Amino acid sequence: MIQTPYYLIDKNRLLPNLEKMAWLRQTSGAKSLLALKCFATWAVFDFMAQYMDGTTSSSLYEVRLGREKFPGETHAYSVAWADHEIDEVVGHCDKIIFNTLGQLRRFDAASRAKVRGLRVNPGVSSSSYDLADPARPFSRLGEHDPRAIERALGEIGGISGFMFHNNCENGRLERFGELLDHIEQRFGHLIRRMDWISLGGGIAFTHPDYPLAAFAERLKRFAGEYGVQVYLEPGEAAVANSTTLEVTVLDTLYNGKNLAIVDSSIEAHMLDLLVYRYSGRIEPNQGAHEWMVCGKSCLAGDIFGEFRFAQPLQVGDRLSIEDAAAYTMVKKNWFNGVKMPAIAVRELDGQVRLVRDFGYEDFAAALS
Secondary structure (H helix, E strand, C coil): CCCCCEEEEEHHHHHHHHHHHHHHHHHHCCEEEEECCCCCCHHHHHHHCCCCCEEECCCHHHHHHHHHHCCCEEEEECCCCCCCCHHHHHHHCCEEEECCHHHHHHCHHHHCCCEEEEEECCCCCCCCCHHHCCCCCCCCCCECCHHHHHHHHHHCCCEEEEECCCCCCECCHHHHHHHHHHHHHHHHHHHCCCCEEECCCCECCCCCCCCHHHHHHHHHHHHHHHCCEEEECCCHHHHCCCEEEEEEEEEEEECCCEEEEECCCHHHHCHHHHHCCCCCCCCCCCCCEEEEEECCCCCCCCEEEEEEECCCCCCCCEEEECCCCCCCCCCCCCHHHCCCCEEEEECCCCCEEEEECCCHHHHHHCCC
């Protein structure tokens, strides 16, 4: 038995998401690129690459990881490229996407040999969190003025695609359609001059209740209208419900509520629970006994959530925190020196293999 804590990626739970992306490509023509900012555990990249078309990035290191570990297209995007890294970025990518016209002009000569794109900010999004809203006031994420973009297309040239990323945790096809309508109304005349369009990530199209056929029809209609190859950049949609964080109860106490302390931490291992102030998930979350499951760091608010169990929790009990793939392993850290979770994969035949463990040497090496 693997020592907790560890992330357990289950290929049988990952597979339905991948099959939906492959079906969507066949039905609509839209290609799916894994967003490495969300999930970059390359132990399962060969498996995912059978159903997806490549990767998209947010930094030089992600570009390089995509090129080296994930067969298919490698798209390079960053909010800002540095002078000292642009040549290496260009060397690893198939497409490079610039966040601003200023970056495009700065690296015009260095990127001429590559397929090039520009991030465009349509000014609207589906985000309910200001922290994550790409269309928030004074946003630095992409160019927003159609006239400035059109002038640059004439002056600079060499731009064959746009990236629109304004769907955030969007599980409603109706809202996706409204946002795409807005993009068409504002930028449609420029899209007609492009060869490819990325509609970014944040679309929950692999959810069991999502109207996938209607989504495919909308994408196919958009691609046909403008004569473009459509790309999607699923992160969470690619890995949703595929992974658990396996933990063990270390101690229990009562302080107005039943409290259980486990050998993990949201601050260090599931940071988005802390950042966005939402609860983790434990299934089936049923029973007569309610417990608050807490992390072992010194942060007072290090709490996974409150859950119901059939029996009172005891020291040594194993718990599985659900949906622990997206924005977890890419954000894990050494806060408090808490042991970083290992990474394990459950194969299609049910066998579990340990693919990476972390120890004191990794902790010390990360600091100096």
